[in-house]
Amino acid sequence: MDTGLLNEVFQEASFSRAELSTVGACLKKIDLKKGEVLLRKGDTVAYTHYVHRGCLRSFVVDESGKDHTLQFAIKDWWISDYTAFFTGDAAMMSIECIQNTTLYRLSRKDMEQLYLDIPKLETFFRKKLEKRMAAFHRRTLGNLAMPAKERYQAFVKTYPSIEQQVKNYHIASYLGITTESLSRIRKELLH
Amino acid sequence: MDTGLLNEVFQEASFSRAELSTVGACLKKIDLKKGEVLLRKGDTVAYTHYVHRGCLRSFVVDESGKDHTLQFAIKDWWISDYTAFFTGDAAMMSIECIQNTTLYRLSRKDMEQLYLDIPKLETFFRKKLEKRMAAFHRRTLGNLAMPAKERYQAFVKTYPSIEQQVKNYHIASYLGITTESLSRIRKELLH
DNA sequence: AGCCTTTCTTATCCTACATCAATTTTTCGC
DNA sequence: GCGAAAAATTGATGTAGGATAAGAAAGGCT
Numbered sequence A, B: 001m002d003t004g005l006l007n008e009v010f011q012e013a014s015f016s017r018a019e020l021s022t023v024g025a026c027l028k029k030i031d032l033k034k035g036e037v038l039l040r041k042g043d044t045v046a047y048t049h050y051v052h053r054g055c056l057r058s059f060v061v062d063e064s065g066k067d068h069t070l071q072f073a074i075k076d077w078w079i080s081d082y083t084a085f086f087t088g089d090a091a092m093m094s095i096e097c098i099q100n101t102t103l104y105r106l107s108r109k110d111m112e113q114l115y116l117d118i119p120k121l122e123t124f125f126r127k128k129l130e131k132r133m134a135a136f137h138r139r140t141l142g143n144l145a146m147p148a149k150e151r152y153q154a155f156v157k158t159y160p161s162i163e164q165q166v167k168n169y170h171i172a173s174y175l176g177i178t179t180e181s182l183s184r185i186r187k188e189l190l191h
Numbered sequence C: 001a002g003c004c005t006t007t008c009t010t011a012t013c014c015t016a017c018a019t020c021a022a023t024t025t026t027t028c029g030c
Numbered sequence D: 001g002c003g004a005a006a007a008a009t010t011g012a013t014g015t016a017g018g019a020t021a022a023g024a025a026a027g028g029c030t
Helices: A003-009 A017-024 A082-087 A108-117 A119-145 A148-158 A160-165 A168-175 A179-189 B003-009 B017-024 B082-087 B108-117 B119-145 B148-158 B160-165 B168-175 B179-189
Strands: A028-032 A037-039 A047-053 A055-061 A067-074 A094-097 A101-107 B028-032 B037-039 B047-053 B055-061 B067-074 B094-097 B101-107
Touching: A003 A017, A017 A108, A017 A119, A047 A082, A047 A108, A055 A168, A055 B119, A067 A160, A067 A168, A067 B119, A082 B119, A101 A108, A108 A119, A119 A148, A119 B055, A119 B067, A119 B082, A119 B119, A148 A160, A148 A168, A148 A179, A168 A179, B003 B017, B017 B108, B017 B119, B047 B082, B047 B108, B055 B168, B067 B160, B067 B168, B101 B108, B108 B119, B119 B148, B148 B160, B148 B168, B148 B179, B168 B179
Parallel strands: none
Antiparallel strands: A028 A101, A037 A094, A047 A101, A055 A067, A055 A094, B028 B101, B037 B094, B047 B101, B055 B067, B055 B094
């Protein structure tokens, strides 16, 4: 793996050349086409993934067949079912590519070893996790407090680049409403 | 601080006597009465708290004045606004005692120092955070998929001891429904 | 015990969003 | 560029849970 890419992945942390190369040896490049599934509900989750290019979404399908998008991931994001990744439980969600995508994956096993070799890395990922939790938290609180129209506006404001890239039915699924409702909301917002 | 209590707080981890006493020196006992507020929205969050006795809840109040309970904490739980605690941002939520409570608090500053002195402790708290995220995640996914009646049943099943201890309006606020709706649901469940 | 406050229940009506059912518009392979 | 499939829109109707307004129980406190 080249150093340029590694510096990109771990840009916030400052690792030595030796450390980067130790980490780099654990990352494996994966190319996926639009529509391909990275992780299926029920799977054991051995990896977390850094998104280098493309777009994915994590989602659950409930008993009544409704699809709920939990998160989109674009360049520079890490994505996995972290709950399952950390606990060893079966995945509660699925993850699919909604565009052609290039990922770098890191296994839980390698990660645990890396934590021992490079303590700074535990801090790096702990901070990632904290940030992710914060974002998820904010989103959940928003969902509680806001009607659908405001949730949509908040989404567009927070993730303009994602809003451009994904289908309306994915946005609707993220907002927890039907495409019909989203369509009506967008109409209203045009006055 | 006595060793018995410290062993209780850090029961899952195995720390040496010296480590425990280092940590113990950072914990401060706090007694609070029912109704007292531990943390107010907007505060800077300098502490996380281990619950030794009693019950607290974290909550947000939205623009329309509605109260949303995010989490209850009983004996053996840690509670704080972790987002704010870790990022340094102002608290997004408030935390209040709904029973007389005894806590042991740990400051972010001491925690960061302890991470350096006792690396195992970072692992201990990372695992706590992972578990918390998993629980919160599960709950959120449940909320997406389930109607109020099932959410209530799931709550009763998951937290029977909490269900006994707290008022119906707190449960309703946790489930994201009105007390009236909860009342109807409970009636239905009696056949 | 009796009074006052807090909590819980019940009934009626209402609203945001879902569901169902057509279209219309966009996208994309050939 | 054309036709089929996918995506988005629009309209009519349904429903879970909210809002409002009483009233009934259940705790305290003196």
